[in-house]
Structures are given as structure tokens and as C-alpha cells.
Amino acid sequence: MDSKALFSEKVERYRNSRPKYACGLMNYMKETFDINETTTIADIGAGTGIFTELLLDLGAKVIAVEPNAAMVEQLRLALYCKELEIHERPAESTEIESNTVDIITAAQSFHWFDKALFKAECKRLLNGNGPVCLIWNTRVVDEPINVKTAEIYTAFCPDFKGSVRFAGGANHSEEDIAEFFEGEFEKKVYEFPLTYDKQGFVDRALSASYALVEGDKHFETMTKAFEALFDRYAEDGKVVVPNKSVLYYGNI
Template identity: 30%
Template structure:
């Protein structure tokens, strides 16, 4: 993990991250409530909260949220964006050392950041901060790689021009890993359709929000931008492309 600099690699991409990264479907929140009894009065520890996209999902549903985020630029962006929510606070912490009190979280929320965490130290810390009747929800938007020419072309573009794309992409967990990670406390999983409709400028911003997209000045940046333009022009419908995801969520506790 250390060679990927997980707590630093998004510092120069914050504005693109805020503007162009997808949110999460409200069906995920409905499932947590209907299938697992998560109520609006459960305090949420949103670990690896980034710029606050996942925190906003729970704030809008009435939860009190403590966002744990080690990257100062991303944490500041979350504080600025969500300043109007009086039930929102942030703290400088990591998955292995959140700084939160024992048994303080009704729900531990981890969105896109989970694949950066060290599994064993994270589980130890989550066990400490989770109350006895609480739950952990791990979820992320998994970009679809096939099905339509745009998605297949975008994957090819990342493989050709991305800096460490393969190393990052291979870090996403599968169902078997998540079941082992939760152990006997595993409670279930669900998948939801999700998508963004993006014009070219939005698509460019979405690409540049990714830590493996080479920045201006890198030898691969201009060729990547040219290839993105060609791909967009070939696939756009009424000036937009569909950037499609499967949103995966895993729920459990520690027993």
C-alpha cells in the first residue's frame, strides 16, 4: 500500500473529484434500512470520506455523520461543500486509527476508499468503534467494463495510457474476500444499477479525477486526451455518453 501513497495521491485532483465523481444510489440506503434495520438516528462514521460524497448520502437521510479522512485537501473540500449541515463533522484519521471513541458508531460507512485500507488493522479498529448492535457497510461504484462500445473503449484507453491503472484496479475486493473479511458477522450483499450522463468536458473531468490518469506534462497526457476525444465523438448520443456502474454493497458486523 505504501508505494501507492493512498493518503496523498488525490491531493492534486480534488476539484475534479468534487465536480465529476458519481454519487451513490438512494436504493442503497433504502436497502440498509429495509433489509438491515439501519435507522436515521444511527450515528455514522464515514471512514475514508474523501470530499464528502458518501457523507452527503447519509446527511440527506437525517443521520449525524463524522467523516474520517486523512487527506487534508479532500477533508477541507468536504467541510466547505457540506458546511450547511449542522450534523456533519470531520476528523483527521485513517481506517486503522480513526480517532473516534469506543462504541461510538451505529453504522460504519466505507465507500470508494475501502480498497486502499489494510484489512486486518481496519477490522481491529472498526471492531473498537462499532457499538454492539451496529453494522458496517462497505460499498463502491464499480465501473462497467463491457456491454457498450464506450465502456469497452474507455477501459482500453486506461490500459494504454494510465500510469498505474492495473495496480489500482486489481485492488477491488470480490464477494469471497468480503465474506472472509466479515467472517461469521457477514450479513449480506446487494448490487444496484447506477450511471452518469456526461458531456465531453464532464467526461474529461471524470477521467482526470482518477489517480492513475496522467496529469498535463506527462508523456501520456496529450495522447490520452486525443484518444478520449475520438472515443467520445464515436459514441456520444445527443452530446453525452453513459458512464455506467454496478454499485456493490456488503454489510456485516464483528462477532
């Protein structure tokens, strides 16, 4: 399946269950990059606008770029305002005017891009020596609830590729990031545990790109497995999923 269509059947679950990002990460970006109402940020692979919203909250003007039509519809319904411009385009060909962007962000999306073409597009867009910021929420893979979650994916989901993908993307590795930035980048990590009720926990599990969709013969069995996992770890109707928000940034 074309990667841009992977989430088309999961948009509502995605928007309702995917977490935001650590306040410390957002504060760091605002202070380090002096983000204000004169700052233009291109948020690439914006999805339903989870990170886009946080950038708008920092006071910036944001150009959200997302190729999936269903996600763009959700983004537009949730966030449309005069400070937001939306391009239904791929990361490698955004159709943003050249040299008009101060900062580029890619939250939970860099691993889907053609990295060489994306890098060329970043160089075209930036109006100076502004940073490219690559951001992930990444679950702590050796924590028991995350180990058991990965086991369910392994049992039911042929497209699940193990702990690297589970922790934030098929190609989310520092080797890839170092290559993209030619070895010169900064990394910031923020503890960001995620608290879910039962519906939120299950929806988050089902929103993964590799999760089965309704209609698959194993979908109901997989869903029940996630419900049972929640019941095993829940206290007072909630579970806490160990997670970190991670920022990589550099100049290209």
C-alpha cells in the same frame, strides 16, 4: 506514492465528476438499519464527501474520516454543518471515541485500507452489533464504452492494473470481502447508469487514482483520447456509462 496523497492533484475533478449512488441503495440502508436523527455513522475514507452527503440526507449524524488534507478541505467547504464531524485521519486510526458509532460505511475506499487494522478499528468504534457497509460504484466492464476506456488507461497509465481495479478498486473482490466478514455478509446490487456531458466524462476519467496528471508528457494525448471516445459514443451531447451501485454489509 503514499495512497493518501494519490488524489491531491485531482480533488476538483473528483468532486465535480464522481457519481453519487443509486437511490435504491440509500433507501435500502435507511429502512434496513433504521437510520434516523439518533443514528451516528462513521464514514471512513470519505474523500470529498460524496457518500457523506447522502448519509446526511438520510438524517443521520455523520463522522467523516479522511486522511487527504486537500479532500478534507473540499468536504468541509461543501458539507460542514452541526450534524457533521470531520476527522483528518486514516481509516485504521480514526481517533473517534470508542463504542460511539452505530454504523460504519466505506464508499469507494475499502480497497485502500489495511484490512486487519481497519477491522480492529471498526470493532473498537461500534457501540453494538451494528453493520459495516462497503459500497462501490462499479462500471460494467464488458460494455463497449467501458472496454474502450480501459484500453486508454492500459495504453497510457502504468499504474492501471486492469479490469478488477477499473471496476471499483485494486482489491475489490468478493474473496477479500468474505475474508473481512469471515464469510457472513449480504450483497445488494442496483443498476445505476451514469450520464455525462463531455467535460464530465473526461473529468471522471482523469479523476482516477491511476490516471496521469497534468505535466506528464502523455497527459494531453491521453486526454484527447478520452475526448475522442466521448465523441464516438455521444448522442445529443451525452454519453451513458453502464454502472452499478453495490453494497456489501455484515457484522464483525
